[in-house]
Amino acid sequence: MFSKNYGPSTGYGGNRTYSCYSSGDVDSALGFEDFLYTDDTSGTDEDLDLFVLFGNLRGNVVGLRYYTGVVNNNEMVALQREPNNPYDKNAVKVNNVNGDQVGHIKKELAAPLAYIIDNKLARVEGIVPYGAKNAFTMPIQMSFWGKEENKQAVLDRLKMHGFKMAPPLKGSELGFGSNLLSGRAGPSYSAPGHTAVQMTTEQLKSEFDKLFEDLKEDDKTREIQGPEGKTLTTIALILANFHNGKPLPVEKIRCDQFYKVFGATSVKNEGDLPVKDHNCNLESSTSSGKSETVQAQLSSFYPERTKAKKPKYSERSDSEESEEWLPQETRIETKKDLPTTRKRSKASCNFQEDTGFASALAAPSPALKKKAKQKGTSSIQLAKRDDSEEGPRTTLIICPLSVLSNWIDQLEQHISPDVHLNLYVYYGPDRSKDPELLSRQDIVLTTYNILASDYGSRGDSPLHKLKWLRVVLDEGHTIRNPNALQTKAALNLEAQRRWILTGTPIQNSLKDLWSLLSFLKLKPFADREWWHRTIQRPVTMGDQAGLRRLQSLIKNITLRRTKMSKIKGKPVLELPERKVFIQHVVLTEEERQIYQAVKNEGKLAISRYFSEGTVLAHYADVLGVLLRLRQLCCHPHLCTNTSSFSGTGVNNTPEELREKLVNKMKLVLSSGSDEECAVCLDSLTFPVITHCAHVFCKPCICEVIQSEQPNAKCPLCRNELRLEHLVECPLEESDFESVKKSDQEWIPSSKINALMHALIQLRKENPAVKCLIVSQFTTFLSLIETPLRESGFVFTRLDGSMPQKKRVEAIQCFQSSQAGSPTIMLLSLKAGGVGLNLTAASRVFLMDPAWNPAAEDQCFDRCHRLGQKQAVVITKFVVKNSVEENMLSIQNKKRKLAAGAFATKKPTASEVKQTKINEIKTLIDL
DNA sequence: ACCGCCGGGTGCC
DNA sequence: ACCGCCGGGTGCC
Incomplete structure (x- = not known):
């Protein structure tokens, strides 16, 4: 039972004195x-x-x-x-x-x-x-x-x-x-x-697909016309709640039994608002009410849009970007008016009008632009705005660091000087902790990390002292893990309206959706009990009414645009083709020898673990072997960390032990293995390593230890666990530019040869074409720099260790179409995260396969996205007869798994273990 | 609650 | 009458 982080009352009929969901007002x-x-x-x-x-x-x-x-x-x-x-x-x-x-x-x-x-x-x-x-x-x-x-x-x-x-x-x-x-x-x-009637995974999957298919159908009437007849689109699914804590009018989501059972709760008259809310601050029950539209929403976002009725494209310097009037692939910050769904057709008109507004956002003056470039903590004072309104009027936008600059760019590009907006980028060590200052802004922009760390340092978070007009979570699925600090931080923000922008609202299970609902404080579904009773249990049991209910719910709270969305039969977005080629690389005799030697040694050790039944106890060591093999596939010099895979020795001093553990953890984290915490099964947040060398989220493992006191055992190997033995991951010291010029003489490798050959060939064909060279190993990227220089390529680089400022420079530099701008970007696979826009590139060279195919896809999407005009060609280098080939087969398995994963039960801990063991077997040919 | 329950007022027929 | 009975006050947990 270690994996159940039971709170005192989780899911049990609400035996708490209060519920932060069912009593949103308090x-x-x-x-x-x-x-x-x-x-x-x-x-x-x-x-x-x-x-x-x-x-x-x-x-x-x-x-x-x-x-x-x-x-x-x-x-x-x-x-x-x-x-x-x-x-x-x-x-x-x-x-x-x-x-x-x-x-x-x-x-x-x-x-x-x-x-x-x-x-x-x-x-x-x-x-x-x-x-x-x-x-x-x-x-x-x-x-x-x-x-x-x-x-x-x-x-x-x-x-x-x-x-x-x-x-x-x-x-x-x-x-x-x-x-x-x-x-x-x-x-x-x-x-x-x-x-009883549990559906098969396939059934569920297809049902769920239908859910969104129908949604698309529904959207046809509401597609958005862009400026100058161009069509706007987004691949973002947009969730929006209507009002903080305001119940979802239940009659909107009734269907069949649900209605009978669930009824029109508290609804006085058909279509009316809940009785109980009459004395609450219901913005919609009075004024614009049912005709309130997206436009109205945006009007508060950009207060004076109505004054700028006509597009001002003449003023725009870069008409190419006219399609993108909001950040992130035209994430359209729209919000559906829940109580007015019956007037859908009317709403659709307004949607269309609304885009007129969108195009009305003309470019700011060069001076302002320049000023805005000085980000950090500088306040971008575009102008003052009307202060006569009551209540909060500041919108807080939270996004991953990687898209922070996108937001800034997009906001500044599309806000005309006469749409007066104060924008404050709440980021960096000098960010102002003054709530007053923040409350004077129209938009405050920050990142999840800042949000979480401010929240963590109790009492010191101005973000949590303020009442916001609106909180927008960009890439909102980042709050999927309910245990993550950033999730808690986001949940505890006070806002009148909450929006979530995400392309992947449901990744693994319906619970993902619930996390989003709980942020939206959408009654009654933000309450676990109701969610579970009305949606989750029925849906996973295969109850048709449950599915309809879920569908109805999703319809009522989401707007969706996909890459495939069409208007009047015409695709909204015609993304150019994307082709993936796998190029096999054969190691030289010399490379093969080294590889084989390391493999044999590793295989020996691992098969010993297998026979001892201690594979998972030596998981970090196993990963280490695999890592070395993967590195050897790229370049022999990568494999210098000969930290022998002896277990956590007995004779170590505490300091030595600690250092060993930290190294192991770094190995696990940096091996690109996309390790998940075996407790929450989510990606690691706040990683810590146990003495038995297993890495978990700190909150998860602490809970395990707490609940199993006094004899807590490691979930993976059943070794003794002690709170005081947990070793935290030291803050990533910036190995940026600390990549020591290796003492070793530079030598090529088969893979580098293959890459350089391809690059030079490509340059012959078209000297202007831009490429991404992607690897999980930053040292490999460094090694690639040498031949690039020798062959006269202009390149730039982006990896996770770079400070934000350098990143922005690198991206802007690469995206530039000027002659002499870099044609190559060296990119570390995980750098940047979702929103990174590198559409200047039309070629991608993936130097080494990733464990997680989704990580690769995400990486490809950085250039294969809105704004890409050319066909995208991706080349994956894979070394023949190596761990890399085995990784590809694991990737395929994972893809299949992911395709059918929706709504299936979470794997149990032992299943997770077994999967891991099987993977290891495949990888090392056992 | 068109009940039950409580406790004060009352007390032959 | 240390009862029964009457009728008013009252009412969640």
Whole structure:
């Protein structure tokens, strides 16, 4: 059970005194305390998949008098423990889907329920079958869900208090009260829920594809016309919430049973807003309401757009970029007006008008541009704006560092001087910690890392002191890992509106989507219970209604443009062709000898681990062997780190041990293996290494240790774990420019020869063509520099260790079309992240295969993206008969896995282990 | 709540 | 009457 980072209340009928999701209005008051109570955000409901329905029980909700929460017949309610209730420590609150309290469970029943919930024996879900309009009490039909092994304890506890649960009825496995609705009877103890009607992976995958297919269809009416008739598009999926904490009008997402069960909660009249919100600050219920559109949204983004009705393209210096009027492949910061979906056609008109606004953003004066170039902490004072409005008016944009400069460029390029905007780039050591200063801006731009580190250093984050008009998460899927500091930091921002821009809203499972919803604070789905009851469980069980519900939800909160989007049958974006070639490289006799020697040695060691059954205990060593082999495929000089793969020796001093561990961790992290944390199965955040040399996220492994006290064991090798033994990764010291001019004489390698041959050939054909040379090994890139110079290539370089300023220079330099600008960029595979735009290149040379094929694809997309005018040719160098070829086959496996991965259960820890072991076998030919 | 329960007022027929 | 009965006040947890 090590991998379950259970918070005190995760997923169990909300036995917390408050919920930061179901009570969005108070979460601001909680502030940093939320950071401590991470239970709700630590997404750990994988166990819920194992839950079965124990049975049903009828009870009563009392005290309706005293609460405002309303329900309708057949509607679901949430049960929430209230241990601090002064009258009864067993108190169980009953809340409606909006998180408003309806009443309490009658105390006699609350007593056993409290015990069951507190001890996590079952998760209790409720439906009000009738009597919803009663004045004082109403019935509640409860269903109890839990692990089979806890069933008897639940039955006993209820019996102890004189309650007898009715056994589950057939067809009620989904917990939608379908038993109530169908009226079918007949006890069934035999069929546990998860075996019922589970869909195959393929089915789910195709269903999910349909989800987006339909969305595209739907979008046809809303495609955006760009300036001068050009078509705008984006490959970003855009999620937007409507209002902080405002419930999603439920009638929008009703379909079939969902409606019956879920009902038009708190909705007074059809299409009306939830009753309970009438006294809340509902911007839409009053003013523009249903006709509020994207345009209105943008108007607050760019306050004076209406004054600049006509496009000012005459003023623009670079008309080539006219298609991109917003950063990042024209991420269109649009937001769909949730309550007005019925007026979709109307909205579509406004979409079109809106693009007029987009084009109205003309280029700023050269002077301003220049000024804006001095980023860092300099405030880009474009002009003042109207201060008469009340409330927050600053938009906070959070993006990965790699796209920070894109945003700055795009904002400055497309904002005309008469659209007065204050932009502050909250970045760098000198960033102002003055909330006042920030609140005076129109837009504050920052990165996830800054957000997280500010948040981490408690009390010192001006970002978290302010109330924002809007918080925009660019590449918002970065908050997928609920345990990541940046996720918590983002969740705790206060904003009136929240937007997420992402191209990959769902990467592994539906839970990814939930993380986004929880940021959007989209009621009721931001609450785990509702999410799970209404979407996740039904969908993974293969319930059609659940899928429709999910589809409906997605439709209502997303805007999507894909590369394939069409308007009137015409593709919106015609990306040039992209071809991938694999070029095999044969090692020289000399290289082969070295390779073979290292391979034999490594193979020997690894097969010994296999026979001992200690492969995973020596995982870092195994990776080390593989790394050396991969390096040897590139160039013999790469393989200089002969740090022998002796285990963590016994006779080491603590300092030596520490250093060894740090080196191992660096090896794991830098080997490009895209290691995941075996606890959260997500990519490593805040990596630490154990004494047994396994790397985990710090929060994950700490939780493991905490929960398994006092004898915590390593999830991967069952060695003893101790908190004080964890070694943190020292801050990446900038090895930039510290790449020592190797003492060794420069020598070529087969791969370098192959590359140089290709480059020179290419130059003969077309001297202007620009290339990316990509490798995971920065030292390899350095080695490539020598022949490039010798052959007179002008090149630039971009790798992860470069400071932001240098990066920007390198990118701008490379993207320039001026004669004499570099034709080659040496690029480290992981540098830059998603948004990096290198469309000047039309050729890519991938020098070494990556573990993760997605990383390669992402890299290719840096030039094969909006703005690319030429066909893109990618050449992957792969050494014949080597670990690289084996990596390709693993890549293929991963691709297949990824294609079918959606909605399948998270692999268990042992599955993860087995996969790793199999991979190692494949890689080293065992 | 068109109930249950509580506790004060009351007390033959 | 240390009861029963009546009828008003009252009402979640």
